[in-house]
Amino acid sequence: MNTTTDAGTEVRTRALDDSHEGSPVTRLVELRATVLGGRGPGASTEEVTEHTRDRSWLGAVPAPVERALVHRQTEQVRAGEPIVNHRVLAEERSRTVRAAALGAVAALAIRAVVVRGVRPRRHRRA
Structure with missing residues (x-):
């Protein structure tokens, strides 16, 4: 088993034949624990800086452009x-x-309706 500071990295880099007799259920449990564990207090310093200060992209543009x-x-x-x-x-x-x-x-339109209604109609003489 690889010795790393991050449990998620350990699970991702472990060889398939190294995981407890190769049981897929055990491997799935380990992966779920890694995903549900998140990147909280147990994250290494490298992982934190990778996701905060050392990002190459911020949104849709490179980090230097976004900073500018x-x-x-x-x-x-x-x-x-x-x-x-x-x-x-x-x-x-x-x-x-x-x-x-x-x-x-x-x-x-309002003016046309109002003006038309105000004018007296001319009666035709027969």
């Missing part, structure tokens, strides 16, 4: 500048234009 973006946003906030997402602004403008157009159409 956060730094830029921090500087903008400290300077009192708003953080603007141009896509969101474009969507807001689009909604505003649509709302104005809908309002104009509604106003014209």
Whole structure:
């Protein structure tokens, strides 16, 4: 059996013939214990830094790029500048234009109905 500081690594790296007479049930119990054990207080220092500080990707971008973006946003906030997402602004403008157009159409429709109802009808003489 391999001697490691992490129980999960030990279970993952153990040879199949080394696990208690090769019983699949025993192997399944060990794997479940590893999965359910999580990465809590028993995790090694290397494992913790791998999942916190030494990550190569943060979200969908490389860690240095994400850190640069956060730094830029921090500087903008400290300077009192708003953080603007141009896509969101474009969507807001689009909604505003649509709302104005809908309002104009509604106003014209109401006016047409009201003006038509106020005008007296001319009677035709026979």
